[in-house]
Amino acid sequence: MRARLLLASMLPLLWGGVVGWWTPRGPGTVGLALTSVAVSLAVGLAALREADRSQYADTVAWARRTGRTALADRMTAQGPPPYRDVWAYEPLLANEAGAFPVDREGASEDETGTVGNLGVSEYSLLEKVHLFGFLDGWDVLYPRLQEIDFRRDVRQLAVPAYFVDGAQEVPGRLRLFDEWYAQLQAPGKDHLVIPRAGHRSMFERPEAFVPYLERLGTGGGPGGN
Numbered sequence: 001m002r003a004r005l006l007l008a009s010m011l012p013l014l015w016g017g018v019v020g021w022w023t024p025r026g027p028g029t030v031g032l033a034l035t036s037v038a039v040s041l042a043v044g045l046a047a048l049r050e051a052d053r054s055q056y057a058d059t060v061a062w063a064r065r066t067g068r069t070a071l072a073d074r075m076t077a078q079g080p081p082p083y084r085d086v087w088a089y090e091p092l093l094a095n096e097a098g099a100f101p102v103d104r105e106g107a108s109e110d111e112t113g114t115v116g117n118l119g120v121s122e123y124s125l126l127e128k129v130h131l132f133g134f135l136d137g138w139d140v141l142y143p144r145l146q147e148i149d150f151r152r153d154v155r156q157l158a159v160p161a162y163f164v165d166g167a168q169e170v171p172g173r174l175r176l177f178d179e180w181y182a183q184l185q186a187p188g189k190d191h192l193v194i195p196r197a198g199h200r201s202m203f204e205r206p207e208a209f210v211p212y213l214e215r216l217g218t219g220g221g222p223g224g225n
Contacts, residue, residue, distance in 0.1 A: 046150040046151055046181075048145050049146045056092060071095065078091070086142070102204070104204075109204045117203070150180045151180045160189065163189075166198045168196065190222035192208075195208075
């Protein structure tokens with residue numbers, strides 16, 4: 001149970017704010033209980049399967065357009081996601097920075113993302129070694145999230161909801177999130193889009209994110225979109 005809860009606590013960071021907790025549904029089984037939190041600050045992925053397939057199509061087109069024929073042929077032969085094996089996502093994720101470039105000038109984080117931040121003093125040696133727990137969590141949970149579509153499953157929340165995206169996020173992710181956000185009913189909602197930022201907008205442009213979070217914490221209003 002503790003392991004399940006720990007993995008669940010990683011969901012908003014791992015997969016763009018898929019807000020939910022994994023809960024037991026009987027002996028030896030696990031189900032997803034869609035719920036909410038008072039404040040949700042994370043990039044939004046409203047429909048994982050459709051977002052991944054959109055990214056796949058855009059990446060193959062980019063590979064063809066830029067002369068990366070071997071990559072395009074490999075991905076075409078593999079076919080679109082979802083994939084059962086976490087390693088099958090490698091060509092999709094490894095080429096995200098190339099296919100969907102982000103303006104890094106003046107950013108607090110470069111294209112190495114999480115890996116590039118491992119040297120910070122906040123991480124102990126044990127935490128650095130446990131980076132690969134990310135892959136374990138992906139391998140276990142990601143296939144089980146494929147049927148989630150917030151546009152269908154989460155049309156209303158009983159609490160305020162706040163979201164942060166980068167303007168240079170993968171286009172398919174933004175499109176699907178915008179469709180969900182437009183129909184979402186909640187006591188209050190706000191969507192901050194940070195210019196010149198991508199998927200990890202909070203880390204890339206903290207100068208935009210931190211004041212937003214502070215305003216929420218002091219009751220000053222979100223001031224997003």
